[in-house]
Every structure is written in structure tokens, then in C-alpha cells.
Amino acid sequence: MTLLAILLPWLSFMLRGRILTGILCLILQITLIGWIPAAIWAVISLQEARENRRNRRLVRAIKNSNI
Template sequence: MIMILICFIAPWLAMFLRGHMVQGVLCIILHLTVIGWIPATIWALAVCRREGAT
């Protein structure tokens, strides 16, 4: 539940917490644009859901 909240507030932080450093940096760049915030959030949610399933 807390990871989902982190994905909405700071998607790049969710990537870093899951150990995806390069994806986290790309997510920061995407998150810096207003239009890119929504895809960054969806991307972080997808990564967190996939990591949680394993």
C-alpha cells in the first residue's frame, strides 16, 4: 500500500527503492516534465506490481 502511494508521489523514488537505478534516473527525467508525470507513475506502478508478484 505504501509503495503505491510512493509511486503516485515520487515514481523515481519507487524505482530506486526497488533497485532499478538506471530506470530511476530515466524516471526522474520523465517526471520533470508535466506531461511525463503520468507515464512515469504508470511505469513505476507496473514495476512495483511486477516486483511484488515474484
């Protein structure tokens, strides 16, 4: 998924259900200069989504262990 975020940043957003962000990223990616920031934005967003998913799992595990 990281490679997809680098090569086609807009598709990375679309596949994760962030349609408007994907459209904005596609508009940014149309220019060659805008492609680099779009790719960086997509990779950072992907990493944040992974961190959020991991944190939710940890919170769930902590709540379940206290019962």
C-alpha cells in the same frame, strides 16, 4: 509503497535498487506531461515485482513439499 510510486515514481525505482531506471523515470517526470506515464510505469513495475516475489515463494514451497 504504491502511494510513493504514484507521487515520486523515480524514488520508488531507486528504493528497489533500480538506479538507472530511476534516473530515466526522473527525467521523464520532470515534465508535467511525462509525470503521468512515469507514475503508471512505476505502479505497474511495483505490481510485477510483487507478483515475481509471490511466484518465487510458491515455487520454493512446491519444491520443499516434494522432498
